[in-house]
Amino acid sequence: MSDGIPRGRDGHVLNPLWVWSPETIEDIQSKAELGRYTNRGLGMTKRPPHFEDLTFVPCTLSRVPLEGYREACATSIEIGGRHGAKPVRLSTPVTIAGMSYGALSRNAKQALGMAATRVGISTTTGDGGMLDLEREASDQLVYQVLPSRYGFNPHHLRMANAAEIVVGQGAKPGTGGVLLGAKVSPIIAEARTLPPGVDQRSPVRHPDFVGPDDMQIKIEELREATDGQIPIYVKIGACRVPDDVKLACKAGADVIVIDGMEGGTGASPDSLMNHTGIPTMAATVEAVAALREMKLEGVVNLIVSGGIRNGVDAAKALALGADAVSIGTAAMIALNCNRPIYVEDYEKLGTVPGACHHCHTGLCPVGITTQDEDLIARLPSDEAADRVEGFLNSMTQELQMFARACGKNAVHDLEPEDLRSMTIEASAITGIPLVGTTFAFRPESFAQAVAEAMAAATANGHKAPQGAPQ
């Protein structure tokens, strides 16, 4: 090998240094060549504290489960009715997250809309506005109001079933977007009023308001533009969640979408994806606590997103208090992302199926994140919609399976008591006891344990140590 890394005879790296690992070396050398940070698609590469670190404790002798194939378990919910708008009706507590026409092909957008309609849930537009095909395919479509306002059209807003002000996204909170020139085809350029082929940068701040008090007026404008008929969502990249949730509530949001750091993106600096935001599980706990403190739990609906992989993650999010989850990357994977077909085209991108995150190149081998007609043809909308529909149904089944096992006849009755933490970290984050203990590793638990020990010691005639809390 000529890369200077000592390797064994079979090519594996010998004694790699932790700081200067092969990944770090590759990162430095590619940045040296590019002259900028590296962009890529999909999401973070680190393993964050995750719903994976929680386990359900279903019914045994102490409580009674529901029969899996006989007893009903409700899944539907209406969201966004806080201010009298027509709510969005979800047959199952899952929504398709905002992904732009531009980042995604028209077939991908259409297929997501078709699948959402068949299942009875909503889908969401993205940067670049509303695609006609998407509106036709989607019974319930949430229209995003993004800082760039690319393709924003008030007539489309009035055709939408909800509006979502995007304050940030989990993959890259506090920063704007980017769509590299390869994907700014003449059609996409026209939709976004841009010169074809430019590296499109999106601003991070909204053009017409800045802080939360201003956003309250923006929400009023959106309500006036839609005669108060549609709910207003506010989507926030998970950072200072308690403050942000309270501010969004005060500004008048009907629905708050909290997007954790596992959230996906079409193209983002790699460093942002790995080093900004907080994980979805932690954000869910903080958002629910903030709503509870405001006495708005169940009044302002909470959707959480970012790294939701299946109905199990969704069930855990609901047990922690979310009203619904939103999926983006999982829906793309159901469409065909990273499927081992057209393998030679993955190889041309320098990757293999299962490890592809090359959405930013515009050369998606399976026709999802591309504007190339030949590649788009690899994703017939109807067949792709079948796959997403199948996946969404599997999520509903999993949600019901866990709810029934926990003795609940509605998935929204899942609660923290149905869970245990598998790690001390998860316990500290969620306040859910560690498996095998009744103890949640939180400051208040420690304080209580110390107080109990002191009380017991005092009762036994021992003196409290000097400086101990009284």
Add this chain to the structure above:
Amino acid sequence: MATLTSEIDCSAHTTREINQAIKRAAADGVPEIRLTNPAARHCLGVAVMSPIHVIFEGPVGWFCGGMSDGGRITVHGSCGWSVGENLMSGSIEVHGNGGSSAGATLRGGRVFVAGTTGARSGISMKGGTLVVGGSVGYMSGFMMQRGTMIVCGDAADGIGDSMYEGTVYVGGSIHSLGADCIEAELTDDDRALLATELDPHGISSTGIDWKKLVAGKRLWNFSKHEYDAWRGAL
């Protein structure tokens, strides 16, 4: 039979009632509606989608005429932030000062503010024309995509920062140009356009040292050899 002119006292109605009355009047073919006592209230005249002349007899708040398409709005007073935000077509005339983000994301039509406007005027314009009789604040014309902004007074720091396309004309002094904003030669066509835009407002475009600003296009595609340009933009 619709009356030819309607009049509404804003102080007696909610914002929703006022906006719905405007929309109903427009749908009924009423040519003109006069609104008294707007009292700087926000979100008046939002999403007026049919031809009608809406006249506010006093100052209005934020987002006046926002997201409208085809109406004509006149404000006899000043306005708050984001007047004419995302206007699709039609016109808005403000006979006073404007706030920040005047004409933000304008897509078509025309916004005229007789006085001065604040920071980020004409931000992310995607078409249309914004005319400011006075001066504009910091970072006006930021990320402009298309359209025309005419500033008769001075431009504060960072005018035209990170423009993609579009044209900014400044009659007064320019404190500083934004990233990748450059001065271009003023042509006879430009002078004719300025006269066409300003004459109806009684503003003479002659005898003024107009500067024409456009995108330098160095930010269109990343180049590591142009790092200085990107350093300012990122």
